[in-house]
């Protein structure tokens with residue numbers, strides 16, 4: 703599977719679904735949480751708590767396009783490291 707260069711869409715949810723689709727970024731503002739399947743295709747999840755949670759990411763959203771900072775380093779088989787900028791994935 704090629705690694706992802708951009709999320710297909712963002713789903714704004716209250717509760718995270720158990721089954722998550724690769725290419726979708728799930729955001730729960732109620733629980734200050736963003737989760738996606740790892741964009742490198744490894745099958746792991748990336749779990750990103752958002753501020754004001756401790757060690758949370760900065761979250762911005764404009765017209766459904768999400769930016770998180772700082773970068774995300776996933777502890778997965780391929781050690782994915784990337785930024786999310788307006789739904790695009792910028793690989794480090």
Ligand SMILES: [Zn+2]
Pocket residue numbers: 740741742743744745746776778779780781782
């Ligand atoms: Zn991965």
